[in-house]
Amino acid sequence: NAGVTQTPKFQVLKTGQSMTLQCAQDMNHEYMSWYRQDPGMGLRLIHYSVGAGITDQGEVPNGYNVSRSTTEDFPLRLLSAAPSQTSVYFCASSPGQGGLGYTFGSGTRLTVV
């Protein structure tokens, strides 16, 4: 049982490049989400999904796309990276119990130069 797996752990991009952050969970959780964490800002919700085929925007969605074709996977795409997207990104999944059982991935540290 691996929990939530994020790849890569570190990435450096040039401005304008695109990339996909991968997230997979093996707990059969319906709810998955992406957060970014910046110094002094806590974790802010980017996008979330309540099940396969269903996604919605969070607090800071601009510049990011998501899709949810399977229950297990929830990739986050940066279409044209900007320095403002330099951050630590966390993927999380939940069984839908009001926060109980929320599981976070180990994070991806992204630097855009």
Add this chain to the structure above:
Amino acid sequence: EDKVVQSPLSLVVHEGDTVTLNCSYEVTNFRSLLWYKQEKKAPTFLFMLTSSGIEKKSGRLSSILDKKELFSILNITATQTGDSAIYLCADTNFGNEKLTFGTGTRLTIIP
């Protein structure tokens, strides 16, 4: 929109001291208030407080929820250097499963 405010933003104390971290929240249709500890990696779960469970304790850590005044506190007694971390609180509502986080409190314990 949900709003979660934590104070202080940072705190430096000596080993053995007791600390109190604060979290106030504004949320429609409140469901739960959660506390997390974050060291170098992902947040790790500490407590969940709800309308039916307003007080939790685990070893030197304890937390209470004041449903009327809409705040929670996290107490750590006899602090140790291993308690140094960012402490995050977050709330959820019954409309969805989203966690809304505060900015966190960075706690540093000096030996």
